[in-house]
Amino acid sequence: MDDYSIPSNLKYTKTHEWATSVNGSFKIGVTDYAQKSLHEVVYVELPEIGKKVKAGETVAVLESTKAIADVYSPVDGEVVEVNAALEGSPELINKDPYGKGWICVIKAESEPKDLLTPEQYAELIRRELSKS
Amino acid sequence: MKALPLIEFYESLGANISTFAGWQVPLWFEGVIPEHLAVRESVGIFDVSHMGRFWVRGSHAAAMLDYLFTHNIATMPVGAARYSLCLNEGGGIKDDLIVYRVDENSFFVVCNAVNREKIYGWLTQHASSYGVSVEDVTERSVMFAIQGPNSPPLIEKTLQIPIGEVKWFRFTTIKRGEATLIVARTGYTGEDGFEVIILPEETVDLVDHSTELLQQLLSSGRDYNVKLCGFGARDSLRLEAGLVLYGHEISEDITPLEARLHLFVKFEKESFIGKESLEKQDLEGLSRVRxxxxxxxxxxxxxxxxxxKGERIVxxxxxxxxxPLLKKGIAMALVDTRHAILDSCVYVKIRQRNAKAKIVNWPFYNTAQYGRTRVVKWGVRNGSKSGRLQHSIKLEVYEDP
Structure with a gap:
């Protein structure tokens, strides 16, 4: 059984994104669990800067050797920054999902609801694993 | 749900398991990309026991297969293998398969797992009028594919076969303990390689014998940088080589002419099922092509x-x-022949976006560097730090039969 890293300083979504806020902007990415499930990410479709998104809408797409996964925005807002390094090195998602594998920064229009604490997210993973 | 006979062994190695054509198979062990690259650069081993395997025997077996398949079967020498297509009356492809002539009146046929029942039925349906017997030995045998530039020395060392005598699309039959092995120089990766079919006697445990052989290949293979590979790499390798897969590039609704498999259709034969439909299509011209x-x-x-192209789907x-070699997206497609122009650009609709692509020939890789006919001399590092070539054999290039 794999172990999954869940840093205690981040917030999480039910759809396996992480988010951290800095002055009302949310830097987001996908979790260790998500990258391990996807395996070998070979392409990242990044949003355009200025794109407006609602919480729960697709903001980026990850493609691995075998699967395609949407990355959902945890907040309503506008994309203000993207991690261009992923264009040439999509494997950063696998190597460093919480660091160099960040996906984009969204300037939030309102406080996000329903974000999970690390403890709640860990419980969600445990439930998903027990199902499979 | 069926499972490869060695599935528990693969699970014990930590394989990621998936299903393919109703079989539980390993999708990858380490990852699709490292396994793919191992086959291009050294050697990889696949378990392909899911594929359908039949004996077709009888004094008219050659005549029957010559009529059911598109390639020349009747004129095949003993010890030859041939890639062939099996067509329906309309010229659509029922399956693609490899036929091995084991002796004058005995043929071994390997077909796609997904078509096993269909092909068994088709062979059996014609067998009685030819006085031919058809025996399905899929679940009493195991099949490994050993693929990559380092596969010849690995096979030579493990099976003690003078490998220079087994040329491309030829095979040899050997005894290994209480099993018969068909060792064929064939594959589905674009690389030089072998497919080994293990046919144990009834007294022998199939799983034990095959596991033991696989472990021997893996341990001898350490000197050759071997990797055990899953079905993920099998698919990416065949795609990169431009090899067709049933249900994708070929099917009952796609003809060999549309799939550009002309090499394997012998119109000079007096008759084979589907011939008239193909001749008609050949005269009329094709509306789409791979x-x-x-x-x-x-x-x-x-x-x-x-x-x-513009607003139109072509x-x-x-x-x-x-x-993994080009680090880019690649594909095979069926395209309107008016747009199937080498080096021209088309667009692939990826989600909301039209992404530009160029029409190219296969294989997708540089054939001077990779693939069976690569021009470089290949060598094997024995793991020594110096990296000096320890073993070097002149590569011969054989014409496809």
Whole structure:
């Protein structure tokens, strides 16, 4: 059984994104669990800067050797920054999902609801694993 | 749900398990990309026991297969293997298969797992009028594919066969303990390689014998940088080589002419099932044809995506994915022949976006560097730090039969 890293300083979504806020902007990415499930990410479709998104809408797409996964925005807002390094090195998602594998920064229009604490997210993973 | 006979062994090695054509199979062990690259650069071993395997025997077996399959079977020498197609009356492809002539009146046939029952039925249906027997030995045998530039010395060392005598699309039959092995120089990766079929006697445990052989291959293979490979790499390798897969580039609704498999259709034969339909199509011309696509814009083309030109859909992707060698998206597609122009550009509809791609020939890789006919001399490092070539054999290039 794999172990999954869940840093205690981040917030999480039910759809396996992480988010951290800095002055009302949310830097987001996908979790260790998500990258391990996807395996070998070979392409990242990044949003355009200025794109407006609602919480729960697709903001980026990850493609691995075998699967395609949407990355959902945890907040309503506008994309203000993207991690261009992923264009040439999509494997950063696998190597460093919480660091160099960040996906984009969204300037939030309102406080996000329903974000999970690390403890709640860990419980969600445990439930998903027990199902499979 | 069926499972490869050695599935528990693969699970014990930590394989990621998936299903393919109703079989539980390993999708990858370490990852698709490292396994793919091992086959291109050294050697990889696949368990392909899911494929359908039959004996076809009788004094008219050659005549029957010559009529059911598109390639020349009747004139095959003993010890030869031939890639062939089996067509329906309309010229559509029932399956693609490899036929091995084991002796004058005995043929071994390997077909796709998904078509095993259909092909068994088709062979049996014709067998009685030819006085031929058909025996399905799929579940009493195991099949490994050992593929890559280091496969010849690995096979030579493990099975004690003078490998220079087994040329491309030829095979030899050997005894290994209480099993018969068909060792064929064939494969589905674009690389030089072998497919080994293990046919144990009834007193022998299939799983034990095959596991033992696999472990021997893996341990001898350490000197050759061997990797055990899953079905993920099998698919990415065949795509990169431009090899067709049933249900994608070929099917009952796609003819060998549309799939550009002319090499394997022998119109000079007096008759074979589907011949008239193909001749008619050949005279009328084709409305669609298989092409290779290399992505110019970022993105990965996937099966079912539309190929567009302006506002019009001019084709569909039949197989697509990521090429670990080119580090780009590649695909095969069936395209309107008016747009199937080498080096021309088309667009692949990837989600909301039209991504530019170029029509190219297969294989997708540089054949001077990779693949069976690579021109470089290959060598094997024995793991020594110096990296000096320890073993070097002149590569011969054989014509496809």
């Amino acid at each position: 092409v290779g696509l290399l992505m110019i814009d970022p993105g990965i083309p996937r099966e079912g995506y539309s190929i567009v 084709g569909k992707v039949t197989s697509g994915g990521y090429s």
